[in-house]
Amino acid sequence: MKASRLVAPLVLLVVAIYLVATAPEALAASSKTERSLTTRSLFMVLANENDIARSLYTEEIVGPGKKIGLAFSEDWADPAVLAGPLPAVFLRCCAEIISKKSSIKLRLASDYPIELRNQLVGTELKRFQEMKDRGVPVFYVNEDAKRQVAMFPDIAVSMACVACHNSHEHSAKSDWALNDVMGATTWSWPTERISHKEALKIVNDFRGAVRTVYSSFVDKIRGVKGMPGIGLGWPADCISLPDPDQFLAECVKRASGKTLNILMADESWK
Ligand code: HEC
Known part of the structure; x- marks a missing residue:
């Protein structure tokens, strides 16, 4: 005992x-x-974050915004032009911001572009055809540039995409239809793996870029006579635009579930 x-x-x-x-x-x-993530998972997260921000902007700011008298133009950055960026230009501005904060690169291009600099050529064009044929994103290594690359389809999700591209004077194609693959977003990064910390920083940089670009747009119309108010609601609800924090919060709310699932499915946890 x-x-x-x-x-x-x-x-x-x-x-x-x-x-x-x-x-x-x-x-x-x-x-x-230190744990690291496959760069492929980072690309998938970024593609998700970009899809959400781009469709939110196209469908809930550009579409209804036009109905309440807002303009969207290629030369929106000109101080004399009272307009917001077109969806593709919005993406390009975000791409410029994030490329200054790390080695990540983002490009939007097409086989039939409006802008010549967005023309897919060489290996990129070959991979683009492969992506269209297989109907899935493609991942490959650019041996010359020594970079990991991911290409995701850019789809005509609304008639706004189709109508504007078909009627644009510089468009290389005028018979786009709904759900066509109009081009591709291509992401690249130098290494095959990336630390969790760095990956999350890049996702955060992208979210910050979305807020910055949207913010420069609303700053242009804030307080201008005849323009919608800022921060009172969404264009579809009333004559107003969300402020940058509201816009980003909505992006984050819509993107976070899938972003978390991609991160949790990464092989680095196994
Ligand atoms: C109001 C007109 C307009 C709308 C709406 C629009 N685009 Fe564009 N898009 C443009 C212009 C102009 C460019 C060229 C911008 C640049 O690179 O300076 C462009 C560029 C692009 C590119 C790069 C290749 C190219 O054509 O230069 C793709 C891909 C693209 N848009 C797809 C889309 C999709 C998908 C949608 C709908 C979600 C959409 N666009 C909505 C006008 C529009």
Whole structure:
């Protein structure tokens, strides 16, 4: 009886000593080998974040915005032009911002572009055909540039895409139809893996870029006579536009579920 009473505290003591002795070592080991993500997962997250921001902007700002008297133009950045960026230009502005913060690159291009600089050529064009034939994003390595690349289809999700491209004077094609693959968004990064910390920073940089570009648009019309108010609602609800925080919050709300699922499915956790 006496002996068994002694055994339990003794076992606890041994376990406690073992934990104290081994824990710092285990912690040190795990912090030395920082976890990394496959670059492919980062590309999938970014494609999701970009799809959400682009369709939110196209469908809930550009579409209804036009009905309440807003203009959207290629030369929106000109101080004399009272307009917002076109969806493709919105994306290009975001691409410029994030490329200054890390080595990530984003490009929107097509086999039949409006702008010549957006023309797909060479290997890019070959991969684009492959992506269209297989109906899935393609991932490859650009050996010359030594970069990992991911190409995602850019689809005519609304008649606004079709109508504007078909009627644009510089368009290389005038018979686009709904759901056509109008082009591709291409992401690239130098290495096959990326630390979790750096990957999350890039996602955060992209969200920040979306807020910055949207913010420069609303700053142009804030307080201008005859223009919608800012921060009172969405164009579809009333004569107003969401402010930059409301716009970004909606992007984050719509994108986060899928972003988290992609991150959790990454092989680095297995
Ligand atoms: C109001 C007109 C307009 C709308 C709406 C529009 N685009 Fe564009 N799009 C343009 C212009 C102009 C460019 C060229 C912009 C640039 O690169 O300076 C462009 C560029 C592009 C490009 C790059 C290749 C090219 O043509 O230069 C793709 C791909 C594209 N748009 C797809 C779409 C999709 C998909 C939608 C709908 C979600 C859409 N666009 C909505 C006018 C429009």
